[in-house]
Structure formats: structure tokens, C-alpha cells
Amino acid sequence: KKHTFWETQPVGQFKDLGDVSLPEGPIEPPTPLSEVKQVPYNLPTPYEWTTCDLDSEDTCTEVYNLLKNNYVEDDENMFRFNYSKEFLRWALHPPGYYKSWHIGVRAKTNKKLVAFITGVPARIRVRDAVVKMAEINFLCVHKKLRSKRLAPVMIKEVTRRVHLENIWQAAYTAGVVLPTPITTCQYWHRSLNPKKLIDVGFSRLGARMTMSRTIKLYKLPDSPATPGFRKMELRDVPAVTRLLRNYLSQFVVAPDFDENDVEHWLLPEENVVDSYLVESPETHDITDFCSFYTLPSSILGNQTYSILKAAYSYYNVTTKTPLLQLMNDALIVAKQKDFDVFNALDVMQNESFLKELKFGPGDGQLHYYLYNYRMRNALKPSELGLVLL
Numbered sequence: 221k222k223h224t225f226w227e228t229q230p231v232g233q234f235k236d237l238g239d240v241s242l243p244e245g246p247i248e249p250p251t252p253l254s255e256v257k258q259v260p261y262n263l264p265t266p267y268e269w270t271t272c273d274l275d276s277e278d279t280c281t282e283v284y285n286l287l288k289n290n291y292v293e294d295d296e297n298m299f300r301f302n303y304s305k306e307f308l309r310w311a312l313h314p315p316g317y318y319k320s321w322h323i324g325v326r327a328k329t330n331k332k333l334v335a336f337i338t339g340v341p342a343r344i345r346v347r348d349a350v351v352k353m354a355e356i357n358f359l360c361v362h363k364k365l366r367s368k369r370l371a372p373v374m375i376k377e378v379t380r381r382v383h384l385e386n387i388w389q390a391a392y393t394a395g396v397v398l399p400t401p402i403t404t405c406q407y408w409h410r411s412l413n414p415k416k417l418i419d420v421g422f423s424r425l426g427a428r429m430t431m432s433r434t435i436k437l438y439k440l441p442d443s444p445a446t447p448g449f450r451k452m453e454l455r456d457v458p459a460v461t462r463l464l465r466n467y468l469s470q471f472v473v474a475p476d477f478d479e480n481d482v483e484h485w486l487l488p489e490e491n492v493v494d495s496y497l498v499e500s501p502e503t504h505d506i507t508d509f510c511s512f513y514t515l516p517s518s519i520l521g522n523q524t525y526s527i528l529k530a531a532y533s534y535y536n537v538t539t540k541t542p543l544l545q546l547m548n549d550a551l552i553v554a555k556q557k558d559f560d561v562f563n564a565l566d567v568m569q570n571e572s573f574l575k576e577l578k579f580g581p582g583d584g585q586l587h588y589y590l591y592n593y594r595m596r597n598a599l600k601p602s603e604l605g606l607v608l609l
């Protein structure tokens with residue numbers, strides 16, 4: 221595959237694979253800010269740049285609708301992600317965010333939003349180096365404007381705006397293979413509403429299995445098993461930050477969360493993110509933590525259902541409760557909240573519970589990438605401590 225755009229970028233190149241002489245770390249040095257292009261890249265004539273203020277209800281609705289109708293679909297076009305407006309505001313307004321990194325493209329004639337790409341600042345540790353990065357996400361070109369090389373221009377423009385803030389690295393994921401993944405992860409799915417998943421055609425009745433037998437197979441208790449299992453509250457931020465920083469230190473790549481980050485990313489927000497912890501009934505210590513985010517999908521071409529309610533495993537830490545038991549409690553509360561499916565990647569220590577908790581492997585893969593940062597060799601998913609939205 222000729223990657224004519226990506227071969228021009230400071231990313232690991234396929235031709236370099238196996239060249240162990242290349243050092244790990246930044247590929248290109250920072251440019252003096254005076255040398256960063258001060259003006260936006262040129263778009264094709266009919267289009268213009270716009271900065272999307274998600275605090276504006278109208279603009280947030282435009283972004284929501286563009287993504288709802290044109291964002292990522294699975295290979296069988298059964299689902300399309302349907303990020304909610306409150307989720308987009310959460311994902312794009314972390315501590316220290318830049319409005320200028322929420323980039324849209326409008327048609328000059330009718331001012332319709334036809335493309336979008338975003339960045340948010342993050343501190344990412346790679347081995348023992350904490351690197352300021354941009355997390356790039358929500359790259360979307362309207363279906364009618366595909367294959368016109370708009371994506372490279374969008375990527376160069378967000379790169380330029382990130383450079384203007386003196387940040388030279390980025391992290392991103394994609395379902396497609398590009399130069400060059402730092403790791404490749406597998407999605408796993410745990411049915412919570414097996415009847416719906418079979419009705420939409422995602423799951424099939426097992427051989428010699430009836431529907432009632434299948435429902436029974438995935439049945440969960442009505443309430444969590446762990447004593448002291450409760451929702452996270454603001455007062456828990458310091459303890460959860462300590463727990464999480466300690467836990468994430470074991471991974472090669474992981475976010476460097478401080479208390480401000482934990483308050484934003486992990487405090488429960490209805491229909492966006494749920495987080496629970498175990499407070500020891502004896503000592504009142506916070507010993508364990510689990511979280512998942514809410515990302516519905518439109519169900520394409522089904523008469524009965526239009527929305528799939530999916531929970532996505534986020535960050536989970538155990539120091540006392542077995543991870544198997546904690547994650548089963550997460551499944552229990554997700555079922556209580558009427559999710560249809562609980563999804564997880566095989567990152568961190570997730571592999572240790574997936575099969576036993578009746579997750580099935582998905583057919584999609586998720587590739588992780590760093591921009592302008594070379595990894596000497598690819599990581600195993602279990603060495604990755606980073607979940608992007």
C-alpha cells in the first residue's frame with residue numbers, strides 16, 4: 221500500500237521496521253515557534269475552516285449530527301458510533317483544552333459542516349519519559365466528500381495548531397492500518413441483552429442453544445457482590461488518583477493523570493462516564509476502582525431497534541478485590557443501567573477476565589499510534605495503559 225501522505229510524516233515508517241539502530245523517542249526536533257506556519261493550510265476552493273465551540277448548543281448539534289451520520293461504522297455497516305452531545309463536551313473539554321484544536325470545515329455556499337477533527341492536550345508517559353501530547357480524535361469527512369484527500373489537509377492543520385502550542389507529539393487510534401502501529405488491540409464484547417444482539421444480527425444462537433438458554437447463560441445477579449462497592453464521589457479524587465497513578469506506572473505507555481485530570485475523566489457523569497470504587501468497610505481505605513464510558517451506536521437497517529446502548533471498559537484498578545470479581549460487579553451495574561453490551565479491549569490486565577466473564581472476541585482491531593515518537597519495537601496490548609475515547 222502506497223501511503224503517499226503518511227510517508228511524508230514523522231511517524232515510524234514500514235521500511236524502517238526492524239532497523240534497531242533507530243533510537244526510541246522523538247523523530248523530529250521541535251521547530252522554533254516563529255518557523256511554524258502562521259496561517260491555515262489551503263482547503264479546496266468551495267470550503268473554509270471553522271473553529272467549533274462546543275459550548276454553543278447550535279455548533280455542538282452540528283458536530284453531533286455530522287458524526288451521527290458520517291463517523292465510524294463497523295466493517296459490516298451494522299453499527300455507526302453515535303457519540304452524544306454531552307459525551308463530546310466531556311471528551312473535548314478536559315483541563316487545559318484549546319478551542320482552536322476543535323477544527324471544522326464548512327461549505328462556503330451553505331455554511332454546512334462537512335468535516336471535523338479534534339485534539340485535546342494530555343500528558344502521556346512513555347517508559348520513564350512524560351511527554352506533552354495531543355490526543356487526536358473525531359476525524360470525520362462527510363460521506364459525500366470522501367476520497368478527495370481532505371483528510372491529509374485536516375491532519376496537517378491540526379498538527380500546525382498543536383505546534384503553535386509548542387507540543388510536538390500526538391497519540392491516536394484507528395481501525396485502519398497506517399504507518400506504524402505501536403500496538404494492535406482486539407475488541408471483546410460481553411452480551412448483557414443477548415436477545416437484542418441476536419435480533420440485530422450481531423450474535424447468533426449457539427448450536428443446540430435456545431433463546432431462553434442463551435438468556436440464562438448471560439444472566440447476572442441483581443446487585444454487586446463486593447462489600448463497600450459504591451459510586452465514586454468528588455471527595456474520592458485524591459485516593460483514586462493515588463490508586464490509579466500507582467497502577468498505571470506498570471505499563472509502558474499510560475496517561476500521567478493528576479487530581480484535576482482524575483476529577484474530569486473519572487467523576488461519574490450521567491450518560492457519559494460511570495465509576496465505582498471499593499471502600500473497605502473496616503478501614504474505609506479505597507482499595508479498588510472500576511469505570512466504563514457510555515457510547516451508543518446507531519443500528520443501521522433494523523426495523524425493530526435503532527440504538528445499541530454500549531458500555532466501554534475505561535480504567536480499572538485492584539489492590540484487594542480480585543479483578544474478576546470487580547469486573548463482574550461492573551457488568552452487574554451496567555446491566556442494571558440497561559446497557560445492551562459491555563465492550564473491552566485486551567489492554568492492561570483485561571485479558572485475565574475476558575473469557576471467564578463470557579466476553580467474546582470481536583472481529584475489529586484497534587491500532588494505537590504515536591506521532592513524532594518512535595518506539596523501538598511494538599508493545600503487547602498488556603503493556604498499554606491508555607484508553608482513548
Ligand SMILES: CCCCCCCCCCCCCC(=O)CSCCNC(=O)CCNC(=O)[C@H](O)C(C)(C)COP(=O)(O)OP(=O)(O)OC[C@H]1O[C@@H](n2cnc3c(N)ncnc32)[C@H](O)[C@@H]1OP(=O)(O)O
Pocket residue numbers: 222223224225226227290291292293354356357358359360361362365366367368369370371372375378379382383387388389390391392393394395396398591592
Ligand atoms: C504534533 C501533533 C500531531 C497531530 C496529528 C497526529 C496524526 C493524527 C492522524 C489522524 C487520527 C484520527 C484518529 C481518529 O479520529 C479515530 S479513527 C476514526 C477516523 N474516522 C472515521 O473512520 C470516520 C469515517 N471515515 C471518514 O470520515 C473518512 O474516511 C476519513 C476522514 C477517516 C478519511 O477520509 P477519506 O476521504 O476516506 O480519505 P482521504 O481524505 O482521501 O485521505 C486518504 C488518506 O487519509 C489516510 N487515512 C484514512 N483514514 C485515516 C485515519 N482514520 N487516520 C489517519 N489517516 C487516515 C489514508 O491512509 C490516506 O493517506 P495515505 O495515502 O498516506 O495512506
Ligand SMILES: CCOC(=O)c1cnc2ccc(OC)cc2c1SCCC#N
Pocket residue numbers: 292293294295299300301395407408409417422516517528530561563564582584
Ligand atoms: C455489539 C458489539 O459491537 C459494538 O458494540 C460496536 C458498536 N458500534 C460500533 C460502531 C462502529 C464500529 O466501527 C469499528 C464498531 C462498533 C462496534 S464493535 C467495535 C467497538 C467495540 N467494542
